[in-house]
Amino acid sequence: MLEDSPRPIRFVFRGQTVEVPAAEPTRSVLQWLREDARACGSKEGCAEGDCGACTVIVAELADAVQGDSRAVVRDGVALRPVNACIRFLPTLDGKALLTVEDLAGSGPDATLHPAQQALLDTHGSQCGFCTPGFAVSMAISHERHRCSGRRPGRAELADDLAGNLCRCTGYRPILDAAERMGEQPQHGLALEGLADALRALQTAPALDWPGRYHAPRRLDDLAALRVRLPEARLVAGATDVGLWVTKQLRSLGDILWLGDVAELRQMRVADGGLSIGAAVPLEDAWHALARRWPALTEMGRRFAGPPVRHAGTLVGNLANGSPIGDSAPALIALGARLRLRRGARRRELPLQDFYLDYMKNALEAGEFVEAVWIPADAAASAEGWTLRAWKISKRFDCDISAVSAGLAIRLQGDAVVEARLAFGGMAGIVKRAAAAEAAMQGQPWDEATLARAMTALDTDFSPLSDLRASAGYRRLAARGLLQRLWLETRTTNPLPADALRAFAGTH
Ligand SMILES: Cc1cc2nc3c(=O)[nH]c(=O)nc-3n(C[C@H](O)[C@H](O)[C@H](O)COP(=O)(O)OP(=O)(O)OC[C@H]3O[C@@H](n4cnc5c(N)ncnc54)[C@H](O)[C@@H]3O)c2cc1C
Ligand code: FES
Ligand code: FES
Numbered sequence: 001m002l003e004d005s006p007r008p009i010r011f012v013f014r015g016q017t018v019e020v021p022a023a024e025p026t027r028s029v030l031q032w033l034r035e036d037a038r039a040c041g042s043k044e045g046c047a048e049g050d051c052g053a054c055t056v057i058v059a060e061l062a063d064a065v066q067g068d069s070r071a072v073v074r075d076g077v078a079l080r081p082v083n084a085c086i087r088f089l090p091t092l093d094g095k096a097l098l099t100v101e102d103l104a105g106s107g108p109d110a111t112l113h114p115a116q117q118a119l120l121d122t123h124g125s126q127c128g129f130c131t132p133g134f135a136v137s138m139a140i141s142h143e144r145h146r147c148s149g150r151r152p153g154r155a156e157l158a159d160d161l162a163g164n165l166c167r168c169t170g171y172r173p174i175l176d177a178a179e180r181m182g183e184q185p186q187h188g189l190a191l192e193g194l195a196d197a198l199r200a201l202q203t204a205p206a207l208d209w210p211g212r213y214h215a216p217r218r219l220d221d222l223a224a225l226r227v228r229l230p231e232a233r234l235v236a237g238a239t240d241v242g243l244w245v246t247k248q249l250r251s252l253g254d255i256l257w258l259g260d261v262a263e264l265r266q267m268r269v270a271d272g273g274l275s276i277g278a279a280v281p282l283e284d285a286w287h288a289l290a291r292r293w294p295a296l297t298e299m300g301r302r303f304a305g306p307p308v309r310h311a312g313t314l315v316g317n318l319a320n321g322s323p324i325g326d327s328a329p330a331l332i333a334l335g336a337r338l339r340l341r342r343g344a345r346r347r348e349l350p351l352q353d354f355y356l357d358y359m360k361n362a363l364e365a366g367e368f369v370e371a372v373w374i375p376a377d378a379a380a381s382a383e384g385w386t387l388r389a390w391k392i393s394k395r396f397d398c399d400i401s402a403v404s405a406g407l408a409i410r411l412q413g414d415a416v417v418e419a420r421l422a423f424g425g426m427a428g429i430v431k432r433a434a435a436a437e438a439a440m441q442g443q444p445w446d447e448a449t450l451a452r453a454m455t456a457l458d459t460d461f462s463p464l465s466d467l468r469a470s471a472g473y474r475r476l477a478a479r480g481l482l483q484r485l486w487l488e489t490r491t492t493n494p495l496p497a498d499a500l501r502a503f504a505g506t507h
Contacts, residue, residue, distance in 0.1 A: 012059075013096070020032065055307050057102075058096070144160075149185075236279060276371055302326075329423055340363065414446070457475070
């Protein structure tokens, strides 16, 4: 190796440390597996994180994740399912990669993993294309429930597998298999020696390929790099930007990878609120939010599938500025603020002021989002507040919203003291419905006020028609969500939160 040539990527694969020379940083883990390592068990169905045929497991030292993380932690390592098709290979540096080929041999007598055996027994595989992805997702699910000592119900197993599609089986035999594998809780993934192998990798310096890829480990280093390279593309989970590469064939230029910055992986209670760092996976972040605000639970289940939620971040979802992103409406309703950093300077901005125009945000050159902060006394945990978050899409699981809403209302007696009504899918940015809020403020929370607020939504929004929904449908849906808020929060005879879900037949 030349003296100043960039160091290779190093990760653990099939029990060995492999070295991959510095190359195109957006080469995907799936490309490396199938084309270089000739490990063709993981399949490519969609190349956009949707079908799950490429699902693999990324393992890292358990010290790197927080105690309340949703990674499966066992034998000193933390495991997460991710989509290999949109995962950039250099992001594996210092970690381990497990694929469907690593499952067999971990059962009794070096036979099939319980997930594989159960798929076989229940005819959970027909053409077989989706099977490797299902087997990996099932193995992670098996590991999670095995460690918790609890047998999950069928609905929970369906949630675990919501990131995997099958076009043949109709899912019933796959869910049968998921239930059946739970009958063998004693057998898990073989992880012996993995923690030691991972520890040995941690002594290497941070990966830094000038002009191509930088993976700082300290926040100050990231801040300095960002000022020096304001044009570099920040990448957190790559569940958005990965598709720019696989679908739009775009070059991302120089990349600043946030995933290894220890401080950004922190979630903590701070300044009377919850601070969620920019590299905290969506899965962990949403779980923490839903624990505090249970109204967010269903949105979390419907937010992509587990492999996307384990790779993608909450801050990435906020920062991408998509008008149909699911987290922004709920977090705006909660009064969230972004903590921004440029060099040594920090500033704070209410989330609602971050979005300036379609895909245009308030970040200055050299600046990045360090964390999102949600006040602990935000809507729904303080006296009189109620929060609701709803997503309207064609499919229950893993679909893009036509309309999403975060609605918070504070009542005193039967009067509306304050309302924060934030909608996605209704304009070029996620924004609050100022006219509808004004129509409610200080008014009795009755049908007449509701009718005025519903009409005012037409002043607030002129939605577009697109593939997902027509403008008229979006208008009606937004009105319907406001009406649902009223039905669930009116002072006389409010409907229980689940009543309308059952009526709509969503699950
Ligand atoms: C199959 C699939 C399903 C999905 N389903 C949903 C869904 O149901 N709802 C939904 O809302 N989204 C969904 N998404 C979109 C995506 O998963 C989310 O937007 C995700 O949260 C993005 O986070 P990330 O960390 O992967 O961002 P990245 O792809 O890494 O980055 C996204 C953008 O944010 C910028 N960025 C990232 N971090 C920072 C930072 N700290 N400071 C400044 N800029 C930053 C990047 O430069 C980039 O422009 C889905 C995506 C896929 C592939
Ligand atoms: S190939 Fe479909 S999710 Fe990766
Ligand atoms: S068995 Fe054919 S796609 Fe699932």
